[in-house]
Amino acid sequence: MEKIKRKRGKVVSYNKWGYFFLIPFATVYIIFQLVPLVSTFYNSFFENYRSGLMQVGPNFIGLENYKTLFSTPDIWIYVKNTLIMWVMCFIPQIIVSLLLASWFADPQLRVKCAGFFKTVIYMPNLIMASAFAMLFFTLFSDSGPINSILMQIGLLEQPFKFLSNVWGTRTLVAFMNFLMWFGNTTILLMAGMMGIDPALFEAASVDGATSTQTFYKVTLPMLRPILIYVIITSLIGGLQLFDVPQVLTNGTGEPMRSSMTLIMYLNKHLFSKNYGMGGALSVFMFFITGILSLFVYQFSNKKND
Amino acid sequence: MNTAKASKGLSIKTRRIIAHATLILITFLCLFWFYVLIINATRSNGEMTRGFSPLPSTHLLDNWRNLLAGTLPVWSGMFNSIFIATCTAALSVYFSAMTAYAIHAYDFKFKKAIFTFIMMIMMIPTQVTSLGFLQLIGKMKLDDTFIPLIVPQIAAPITFFYMKQYLESTLPLSIVEAARIDGSGEFRTFNSIVLPLMKPALSVQAIFTFVTSWNNYFIPALVLHTDSRKTLPILIAQLRSADFLKFDMGQVYVMIAFSIFPVVIVYLILSKFIIQGIALGGVKG
Numbered sequence: 001m002e003k004i005k006r007k008r009g010k011v012v013s014y015n016k017w018g019y020f021f022l023i024p025f026a027t028v029y030i031i032f033q034l035v036p037l038v039s040t041f042y043n044s045f046f047e048n049y050r051s052g053l054m055q056v057g058p059n060f061i062g063l064e065n066y067k068t069l070f071s072t073p074d075i076w077i078y079v080k081n082t083l084i085m086w087v088m089c090f091i092p093q094i095i096v097s098l099l100l101a102s103w104f105a106d107p108q109l110r111v112k113c114a115g116f117f118k119t120v121i122y123m124p125n126l127i128m129a130s131a132f133a134m135l136f137f138t139l140f141s142d143s144g145p146i147n148s149i150l151m152q153i154g155l156l157e158q159p160f161k162f163l164s165n166v167w168g169t170r171t172l173v174a175f176m177n178f179l180m181w182f183g184n185t186t187i188l189l190m191a192g193m194m195g196i197d198p199a200l201f202e203a204a205s206v207d208g209a210t211s212t213q214t215f216y217k218v219t220l221p222m223l224r225p226i227l228i229y230v231i232i233t234s235l236i237g238g239l240q241l242f243d244v245p246q247v248l249t250n251g252t253g254e255p256m257r258s259s260m261t262l263i264m265y266l267n268k269h270l271f272s273k274n275y276g277m278g279g280a281l282s283v284f285m286f287f288i289t290g291i292l293s294l295f296v297y298q299f300s301n302k303k304n305d
Numbered sequence: 306m307n308t309a310k311a312s313k314g315l316s317i318k319t320r321r322i323i324a325h326a327t328l329i330l331i332t333f334l335c336l337f338w339f340y341v342l343i344i345n346a347t348r349s350n351g352e353m354t355r356g357f358s359p360l361p362s363t364h365l366l367d368n369w370r371n372l373l374a375g376t377l378p379v380w381s382g383m384f385n386s387i388f389i390a391t392c393t394a395a396l397s398v399y400f401s402a403m404t405a406y407a408i409h410a411y412d413f414k415f416k417k418a419i420f421t422f423i424m425m426i427m428m429i430p431t432q433v434t435s436l437g438f439l440q441l442i443g444k445m446k447l448d449d450t451f452i453p454l455i456v457p458q459i460a461a462p463i464t465f466f467y468m469k470q471y472l473e474s475t476l477p478l479s480i481v482e483a484a485r486i487d488g489s490g491e492f493r494t495f496n497s498i499v500l501p502l503m504k505p506a507l508s509v510q511a512i513f514t515f516v517t518s519w520n521n522y523f524i525p526a527l528v529l530h531t532d533s534r535k536t537l538p539i540l541i542a543q544l545r546s547a548d549f550l551k552f553d554m555g556q557v558y559v560m561i562a563f564s565i566f567p568v569v570i571v572y573l574i575l576s577k578f579i580i581q582g583i584a585l586g587g588v589k590g
Contacts, residue, residue, distance in 0.1 A: 014411065014485070014491060015411045015412050015413045016413070017407075017411055017491040017492075018407045018408070018410075018411030018412070018413040018416065019407075019413060020407075020491075021403050021404065021406060021407030021411075021495070022404060022407045022408075022419065024400045024403065024404070024459055025400060025401075025403075025404040025459065025460050025465070026460075028400075028456060028457060028459040028460040029460035031441075032438065032441070032453075032456070032457035032460065033426075033431075033434060033457070033460060035437065035441060036434040036435070036436070036437030036438040036440075036441050037433075037434045037437060038437065039436075039437035039440055039441065040433070040434055040436045040437040042437075043436060043437065043440070096331070099327070100327075100328070100331070103324045103328075108317060109317070109320060109321055109324055110321070111321075111324060111325070111328070112325065115577065117328050117331075117332060118576075118580050119573070119576040119577075119580065120331075120332045120335050120336060121331060121332075121335060122576070122579070122580055122583070123335065123569065123572060123573075123576075124335055126516050126520075126568050126569070126572050127520075127565055127568070127569070128519065128520040128522075128537065128538055128541070128564050128565060128568070129520060129522065129538075130520075130522045130538040130541045130542055131537075131538070131541050131561050131564040131565050132338075132565075133545075134541050134542075134544060134545055134557070134561055135338060135342055135561050135565075136338070137545060138345075138554065138557055138558065138561075139338065139341060143354070145341050145345065145353075145357040148356040148357040149357050151356075152356065152357065179334070179335060183335075184583065187580060187583050188583070210315075211315070211320060233428065236428050236430070239430075240430045240432055242432070242522070242523055243520075243522045243523070243538075246522075246542070247522075247541065247542050247545050250545050250546050251546075263432050263523070266432065266435075266436075267523070267527075269436075270435065270436060270439060270527055271527070275436060275440070278436050279436055282432075282433045282434070282435070282436050283433075285430075285432070285433045286429065286433040286434075289428065289429055289430055289433065290429060292428070293425060293426075293427070293428035293429055294425070296427070296428050297424050297425050297427075297428075
């Protein structure tokens, strides 16, 4: 920042180029993000849906869509499902990631083949979520390889119907998301741990702290900002949970809508062109993610200054 | 002091053993599914109904031929995915670098406000505006084309943020000054001096944007309707909604492998580079 200010006198005649270079971003953002956002809000105040071949609306109905949205139990079921699956994915994820990151970052431990392990744990993050879900659907189907293996080694007598069981399905969704995201979290936390002043660890070791004590009294408090960042970005990501449960359950959220997420619900409205309710749901999600984003913004801002 | 340490906590040797054992277990958890995928892609449907075997069989090519002979437009799906992902990566990376350069190198009114605004919208998911987006592309007659999947990625706040961080740590403005003294225009300076200096950041973000676009399912599934224009994730979801019990499972596994392995292979070649990139940016996902 200061560098720019010092040079201000010299650069000043060129500064209009700043606007010029911003044109592509600004134009595309306004057309493809801002206009749709405004029209999503606008749509949420209209009755506009298709029943059979009949098009109803658009008629202005004020806040009726919001009233319907919040007074039917559906949305709360989907909020609950989404949060349950997020928690089931996030708690093991943060524990495993903290452990792995502290091992990778600990020079005393000299982890062998660290490069190999990092490569492996990050890989699932790049896998196509829909293909991964399809893979798990076939692997965990009633006559699939997992049941076949469990029966061959004698753990099961009958195939276990993972996908007809509420907690079976939720656990699979959470587990897949865990696999896809813990590597990313580990690497972020590791970068955070590498940034901690080594003198703190040395001081702890001179004072005779055990590795567990060092972890709780030095590493964790120093990591607090990055942990908060990881939690909130993960929650924002969790609210967008879609690909995995959509493909795994073929969009039904079965059994008994127990794995139906908010975005799957939105997707349903969009497919059936139920724009009024879809709009209200989008606005609801916009505000939730918007509030969470403010926390992330504060964090990134602090890091920048 | 050493004895005190040993009595209070685990010795370093025990900790090393625990750490390595856990890492091996987690590696197994990550790789096992892909192992089963590879094995099953080589087995025929008949062999699979008889139960799982850990050894590969010889039907990989048969499964592959059957898949191509089927109704799923596999090659066009692959081509569409590659085309969309490549264009998206190129445009997104180039214009994000340009935006980052505008904010980094120039000093103008509203600069701070624009930067703050981009930072605030960074985490808002595209799904919440998808309703208006779909209506808009309907009105623009862009429904069922690739344009709505490619062009909007020019405004990619996360890529922009990464580029800006990179510029701050690597680009001294004196280079820009020197170019000006040599009579280079601003646009040329950006293209022929700044961009080459940003190569590491450009390639990391190109890979991430490519993979994100390659894997993207939500928006493409709502935009693309014609079979020959669909991308791989949509075809995978179609496979799921097909009556799969009547289906040949060998083909299903080959199709999944076909969608997953191109990215895995590229990743394994570039992994070191990619992993450094994630830590460098700090913001992703």
